[in-house]
Amino acid sequence: MRWAPDARGRLERAAFELFSEQGYSATTVPQITARAGLTARTFFRYFADKREVIFGGNEVPEAAACLIRAAPPEAEPMEVIRLVLNDVATNRFHGQRDETAAWRRIINSDDSLRDRDARKRADLVLAAKAAFVERGESELDATMFAEAGALVFYVALDAWLAEPEPRPMADTVVDVLNLLRVGRAAITKQPS
Secondary structure, three states: OOOOOOHHHHHHHHHHHHHHHHOOOOOOHHHHHHHHOOOHHHHHHHOOOOHHHHHOOOHHHHHHHHHHHHOOOOOOHHHHHHHHHHHHHHHHOOOOHHHHHHHHHHHHOOHHHHHHHHHHHHHHHHHHHHHHHHOOOOHHHHHHHHHHHHHHHHHHHHHHHHOOOOOOHHHHHHHHHHHHHHHHHHHHOOOO
16 A cells, blocks of 8 residues: 555645645644555655645746746736636646635635745745746836736635635636736826
8 A cells, every 4th residue: 555656636635635634834744654554665755844845845936937838928927817826727737726715715714824925925926927037027117017916816815715606717817817907007007
């Protein structure tokens, strides 16, 4: 059983079950590995610590940066953000609303996880900023677009999870982007 396939997935499922049942802080790595039928050595082959079961290392920032770099060269930065967030919403979150809501509840239940979530958001912004600079944006513009992308993502994620009727997260992303456009238009119409 210890050599069965999908060790990472088994560890993630076991951790999720235990975090949900007894809370994040009460769950230990040995409990996770016992539930998954694996060893601690296998756990640490995939994760640096139990927080990484939730946050997945640098995978998200690296994936976002790759998507930004891969966007059509002629795309304006806000269009790049729309394309990237549509891809993420469609490919990572489609059909995962209940699981995502459960993970968010676990994160929000623990101060250290909320701190780690904020750090992961900052890592995402840094990776996105570097990708926008590679696309030719100035440091200031790249920072603004990276921050805007992270803001839209997190606002859309929370709004999507709070919606009473499930719908694709990509639709919620469009709604949040439209709110941002309306706000930007209102700011530019202000008398100086």
